[in-house]
Amino acid sequence: MPATPVPLYDLDPGSLTPEQRVDALIASERELARLSARQQRIITAISDDPFAGELTPGLDKQYFLEQLRATLGESMGAVRGRVAMATELVHRLPDSLAALEAGVISSRQAWRLTDQLRPLSDAAAGRVEEAVLEYMQTRREHSGFCRKVKREVLKHDSRGSEERRATAMAERRVAVKPVEDGMTWVGGTLPAPDGLALDAALDQLAAQAKAAQPDDDRTKAQRRADALGQLARDVLAGRCAHCTGTPAPLRPAVQVTVALSTLLGIDHEPAELTGYGPIPASLALHLAFDHSGTWRRLVTDDLGHLIDYGRTTYRPPVALRDYVIARDRTCRFPGCTRRADTCELDHVTAWVDGGTTSKENLTPLCVRNHHCKHEAGWHAHRRRDGTMDWTDPTGHHHLVPPATYPVDHTLDRCVPDGNAEPEDGDSGTAGERAA
Template sequence: MDLSTNTEVAFEDSLWADPEYVEAYWQTFLADLERRGIPGEDVDGEFAETMPFDPIEQAVALARQARSLSSRTDAAFAAVLADAARSPEQWVGPDPTLDPLWRDPSGLSNAAVRARRRDLAVRSAALDLGARTQLSDLQVRSRAHKAKTLEERCPRLWRAAVDGAISEQNVAAAAHAADTLPADARDAWERFDEVAADAAQRLAPGRFRQRVRTIRDRAHPESREERHARAAADRDVRFHGDDDGMVCVTAFIPASFGRLAEERLDATARHLASQTDETRTTAQLRADVFCDLLVHGGSDQVPTERDEPAFPAATVTTTVHLTIPVLTLLGAGDAPATLDGYGPIDQDTARTLAAGASEWYRVLTDPVRGTVLDVERRAYRVPRALRRWLTARHPYCLAPGCTRPSRLCDIDHRIRWADGGATAASNLGPLCERHHSVKDGTPWAMNRDDEGRLSWTSPTGFELDADPPPF
């Protein structure tokens, strides 16, 4: 749309034809006048229906409305989880500790049982909300925690967020910073909120992230040395699958090590770039140096351009699960191979990995649906073969939205062993520890129909099919 020549939006073809939207826009307009000290009593009440609607104004109003709705959604999530903690009966069933003769089979005290019930109720409610809104339960809990943190510690900033005056990125950055302030440092909360509320409304996300670190640093009552020691205990490295056979690696490490690592990558990349026949970009060189240093353990080998990844014959022994159609392996088909914990990868990489495999297991799949039909059981112990079958059929935890690889999960009895459930493929499935405890400790139920399709029923009666495999 050419904003220089078309400054009005046709009323019949826009959101302005919606009376509810017009009213919401009008109220936002009046609130903005009030914030700027402009009296709105004398403004014509028909203004919202007769004013020329500039498309820029429309875009700004929509952005503000979306921001407000996002924060209000976070608050609604927080309210549901808080209610679940206060009244867990709907999510975990009747409280057995109310019976004076009841004793926990595992020996827990009544107080410990009640605390566990509250925890399971919150987990169960988050899983239910996530299933209904196509989010994971962790995302629901994260958004609820963000709202709770800001409402409690940063009331000025939170009011502006609910009003739509702060971008979602700045809301998240402010919540993260406020959450790291001590739980009993209300003076620090006040100092942080006083400065951050204004900055969050004025600055773009990149600038605000820089500014909020300084605001938090000045408001924090503890020394930098104490904070660094505590933060260093949470150091971690994570791998996030990306598109087209790539992965993103993030490391949460002390800044000094990060800076030294960056300098080593840069120095080695500059050295390689100076070679006569080097054609790779600086970014590609940094990535190749990073991989070679990590995979080869810091050997003196100079990384070179290669079309296929190099895998050392010695050093570290690892196990990688790769599902590859036999026709693809033989070069007679184009169906993608699946790398466990990631997803589809290109055929050349799959064949390179397959060439170094020391052991193979035949898996028969339906050529149309991709469903695992059978698996060769050459291992002596039956549980090991069953696990291999189940992890091939279900690459991830079966709970709604969970992406925990099945190789890291428990193998759960859908119908409990104590209730007569069989140790058979039709009654088994991978569940991560978090969701295993929710299934066993709440009314969440996993169902299986006559054709083997799995589904879930939440304590509120919400039903949904189990997530399909990624291949």
């Protein structure tokens, strides 16, 4: 039998001609689409037949979502989106699934299509699907695909489009999320007129800043970002000319975990900002002198540990609870990043099974994942180094490493003998400073 030819995308691109490289790219895109279609079937099979046989009867939580989140390493929102897309393709849009498998549409386009068609009736969704797939037989560009989907939805479901607009209006919001390098992402959904008004206002403030200081070397984008931040600071400082009532300065609480040696200027260990994550030492020091808020400082020792509290009662005292929350920072379930101060404290080894109320046996779990541990067949073990070892209902293990903290190097610089102990035998302190 003749040997099966090797697909172009499996060959070294350097050995291909320019024409073959383009062909290899096209072939690899089709292969990705085929694999994506296969994955939609797998996800739907898990969703349709979850390992729910031993769950509490009548339990309305779909704990297979935790299985997918831990396996795929994605957020709960992303997992829900993938399940919704897979279910829609397999059960309601088989022609679109076939088009994905054939490489006519990409997984990105399949997501867009299912997202737009999900609210529609079967009949309307079928008409939109037919028109879009016919369009995609001759067109490939994503922007044209998105416009086509939107036009067809408006054409075949005009009343539903108005209802969805009203729902979207009710769900308007602004969100602030941490990103890398000491920055945050600010975004959200606003009514179109308000969004355009905000855009125009930031343009105007940026232009005013440039006019006031012609030698300002900031870009327009930087001046727009600074203007938005200044608006927020003006409100917090009580300088809002348009606020109702008597403006009162607000004092937001900020918790920073920082090494003592960094506070003393001995080193520049990265600090930790609660609700954000690692921040540069320079930013941590800046927060210490920020008089717009309250700065709560948690100082670590030369092992990177926080101060400990020993307790034996079932309900953790405030001091122990504060310690566990500061130590773990987030829910300790695989993939969950909900802040620990919004979670419940769970006994890793149950109290009725001899578990103690101690720092070694307490960990924060959000409400849903707390129920998941006790009701859906998940088991947890906390290793000596703080790693949480979770076993899911199928027997797979998922490791959640402990949070990392800055390490104090004060003794390294200040004590000639590195083995010397502080006089009080305690190598770290904690304090609070109200600005």
